[in-house]
Amino acid sequence: SATLRIELSRPSSSEFTFDERVNRSHCSVSVTNMSQQSLAALVIAYSILKRRRKSEQKRSCWVKPWIMQQSEFSACSMLAKELRIEDPLQFRNFVRMSSQQLQLMVELLGPIIGKKDTKFRTAISVHDRVMVTLRFLASGDSYNSLQYLFRIPTCTIGSKGTIVQKYEVFPDTREEWQRHAEAFNVQWNFPHCLGALDGKHIVIQAPANGGSHYFNYKGTHSIVLLGVANANYQFTYIDVRCNGRVSDGGVFQNCSLYDLLENGSASLPDHEPLPGRNMPVPHFFVADDAFAIRSYILKPYPFRDQPAPNRIFNYKLSRARRIVENAFGIMANKFRVLRKPINLSADITANIVLAVCALHNFLLSTRDSRENYLTPGVADSEHPETHEIIPGNWREDSTSGNSFFSLERGKRDNYTTSQRDVREEFKEYFMTPSGEVAWQYRHIV
Template identity: 40%
Template sequence: MPNTVERKKIALCGIILGLYIKKKKQARVHRRVWCKDWLRKRGELGSHATIYRELHDKPEDGFIQYMRMDVNSFHTLLGKVEPYITKQDTHLRQSICAEARLEATLRFLASGCSYTALQYSTRISKQSLSLIIPETCKAIYTALRDDYLKTPTTPEEWMTVAHGFQRRWNFPNCLGAIDGKHVSIRAPRDSGSYFYNYKGNHSIVLLAICDANCEFIYADIGTNGRVSDGGVWDKCSVSSLIQNNTVGLPEDAILGSSSLPFPYVFVADDAFPLQRHIMKPFSHRSQDTRERIFSYRLSRARRTVENAFGILANRFRVFHSPIDLPPSKIEYIVLACTSLHNFLIRDHVRHYTPEGSLDVEDLSVGQIIPGTWRQTPELPGTQRVIYNDMADGKSVREQFMDYFNGEGAVSWQHLYIGEEG
């Protein structure tokens, strides 16, 4: 039998165990409802329980500012994505309708607010929003990509893009403007400096090609922010297709009375390599008049992608703060925004890019009037790394320089380089 000391130890252990069990029972929370009362009222009151319904019924009060599109655009978009996001009701509870899912997603893209803040205006819990928003972004991209984010694949389709640049920006044989944008993110756990960029934050890179109307015709997203724009270009699918001559580019064409054919090219900035199909400006150091004219004409065409990124970030404020989601989900958020950008700028331009939104030129005085999107700082910036010129690219650039200083000159180009014509 245990002695007195041992009996006291056993008794003390019993008391301690009893107190621990009592404390655990007191701390235990008994769930009595599916969700909190104020969230359940979304189902009781219907869609009128959200600010969205009030603005929908009186759109002049701010529906466009709230959703970044007018009511007609919203319902057109809803018709396209509804088959992808509609859920079945169960005998336990009613599903969240497609309209509410799209409303919450567009509000997240437009404001960039957290799921915690968004749940109060939508009456959808943050746990549900964390599933709904990435899923709906993927659905938006899936529903729109074939019609609104299609990359040309035939010479005829590329020629349509080139005609746009010739008509609007006086740059012949141009197939698009290339640039990269860093999308700021919260670094994933244990990622170290993998996503750390030169701006001092963490990001993934959106590499895009735009046409003459500031629409995206190609988007590549997901490369870690440590990689420069030129490095992203080397890895992307379009670059590989161009190198292998399988992207369907048109054959070289004679311009005017020139004797040599000109290749079709993309325009870019100093972050990209100079190649036969990629033109970038001359170095800013000690440019002569002919080089300055070429650089002006190139920057005039390349401004389309700058404006596209500017409008994208200005309309969808999710780009203005680090996105606290896994990179795989962020990719669909970015692709959804680029698809929506094309959808709105093509079919609903009056509300999406009203007069004054984009950069314009005053040809009478040789001055660029900045678009309103430039009034808001864009976060984050774009890396600029200068690459060494390649011989073939240099000869093509010389061809275009001769053309722009000769037969292809426009009357106002000397005004923009600070010299009289």
């Protein structure tokens, strides 16, 4: 017959304290000729005893003492408060926005990220959650570094969620697209332009068991940020779903905007003649050789040895396309999390990038915030008389080249007859009194 004996032995209560008795408890099991039923009973009984012992152990502390002083001694309650009163400029440098903008952000996000107090501890306020997130995006500091500065544990920082308020300005009517095209014409002398299209690789840590899924042409692991910028450096469209392995020429074909444009559901304006011309031409996005030719994408003439009218067309197109370069550059200059490899998963990195893009648009949404965000010299500018380009400060930074870099230029593709005719129509228009600008001839010498 099978014999099963289980003993839970404890030291005597007179010899040790309760905690010591729990720690010194042990389970003794002897098995002789055990059947399957007895073995199952043993496993169940042993599991019950283990749970009993675990439940008797008391947790030494719920929260570390230095974290419990977060409301009194963290950067939110001391440094930020001091900067807000004594040095507003440095406060903006600390979180990339003014105290008024921060308060607006807190009000917008309160219903989304707010937590309730429990009987065990006081919840971290929405204000402090937003502050630590903004500092992370502004500096790119690690969670470990931020937990000491803000006295918020890394598990809470890591689970903060995305602070994206839907600052999407993607046009969904012909009238909205038309307004974007008019702004490009007024500010950058390029009619029918709906936006400037470009992309950036954002380097991440190599995912566990990810193989070459995120492996890019530079030999690192990345996700791809695809963006369309309007005439005011705001992103009207962003996509971060593509992995770095996808050929850069195929990135655009893997985004939702491509589907909208291909099936004709993007509500683009109708074809219209350029001012003083007769041929109806489409509205389009300007791009470089990283993108394949489409009826809604306008690219420069290839090669350098081109006739003067072709070079003027390339100059005008490059001037318009420079907007998206500056949008990316300004954003990386302000939010330095993009300027170093992000040692987080691809999904979390995508949320971080979405948050940065939303904040970028938010800070360009009003005149006051725009003036604080676009500090003098940060973006490219032009000499008021010669229109020579004065490079923006973001171009001087060399630290982001290995972690925030451009798409690889693709092979040159062939235009269809209709696409070639559209480019020729714009080239001729830029040589007419209606389409030319006085300084354009200086820039083709």
